[in-house]
Amino acid sequence: MANFLEIETITKYFNIANGPVKALENINFEVASGELICLLGPSECGKTTLLRIIAGLEKQESGQILLNGQAIDASGPERGMIFQEPRLFPWLTVEENVGFGIKGRYGKKLLQTIGQELLEIVGLSEFAKAWPSQLSGGMAQRAAIARALAADPLILLLDEPFAALDAQTRTKLQTDFLSLWQSTHKTCIHVTHDIDEALILGQRIIVMHPSPGRIKKIIPNPFPYPRCPDDPDFITLKKELRDSFLP
Numbered sequence: 001m002a003n004f005l006e007i008e009t010i011t012k013y014f015n016i017a018n019g020p021v022k023a024l025e026n027i028n029f030e031v032a033s034g035e036l037i038c039l040l041g042p043s044e045c046g047k048t049t050l051l052r053i054i055a056g057l058e059k060q061e062s063g064q065i066l067l068n069g070q071a072i073d074a075s076g077p078e079r080g081m082i083f084q085e086p087r088l089f090p091w092l093t094v095e096e097n098v099g100f101g102i103k104g105r106y107g108k109k110l111l112q113t114i115g116q117e118l119l120e121i122v123g124l125s126e127f128a129k130a131w132p133s134q135l136s137g138g139m140a141q142r143a144a145i146a147r148a149l150a151a152d153p154l155i156l157l158l159d160e161p162f163a164a165l166d167a168q169t170r171t172k173l174q175t176d177f178l179s180l181w182q183s184t185h186k187t188c189i190h191v192t193h194d195i196d197e198a199l200i201l202g203q204r205i206i207v208m209h210p211s212p213g214r215i216k217k218i219i220p221n222p223f224p225y226p227r228c229p230d231d232p233d234f235i236t237l238k239k240e241l242r243d244s245f246l247p
């Protein structure tokens, strides 16, 4: 199980007008195949930067990412990214958006079948021919999840995908995302700044701190699913997470 994905001594600087800013310092952790990890931390602690480095969209100054023992330093179809905003192409239908990334690989008919299957999984079958402008925020994010799944990645990298949604929609998408994770066995790294979301979703919670972005604590979350953050069993863990947020 261990050593599927290894994040080894990652350090990252950004050059800004006042000089270099250390966005990440000595980040180390491993992810098992099929694991659901939450990266939790306040603004500017480097969560997005770390996710982008794992996705191959950003280069680190030092350290490496290993997938099944092989160093990776560019993006690849085995890693699918889901952003806070759905980023659907407005000129394509929902179904066309879902199939966009795999268009060259399959014929039109098969592409349509794959699109229909994925839209069914995310509960959007009836909106295959709709335009992105006709979807609610939650529906658009479901379509974005289906699009990320289209390439059948081993790893889903989710950058606060539910943060812009209202509370009720967020709860529903969290539940549906858990079902999806349990049925697909994808390895997921889910970024959030919301303690309750990390408690509901993560098998392990990696707490990060800013200035420079670093790992403060890695907390196992062994409670069975489905979880409710107000469950009395959660109180100790929730307190530990709250305390770990403190400087």
Ligand SMILES: Nc1ncnc2c1ncn2[C@@H]1O[C@H](COP(=O)(O)OP(=O)(O)OP(=O)(O)O)[C@@H](O)[C@H]1O
Residues within 6 Å of the ligand: 014, 015, 016, 021, 022, 023, 041, 042, 043, 044, 045, 046, 047, 048, 049, 050, 193, 213
């Ligand atoms: N392209 C960039 N150019 C310069 N500095 C950057 C860039 N991207 C990120 N940073 C800096 O790196 C640090 C980490 O930012 P990052 O966006 O990764 O944090 P975050 O935890 O995802 O924050 P948030 O929750 O607000 O999105 C911050 O100080 C940020 O200003």
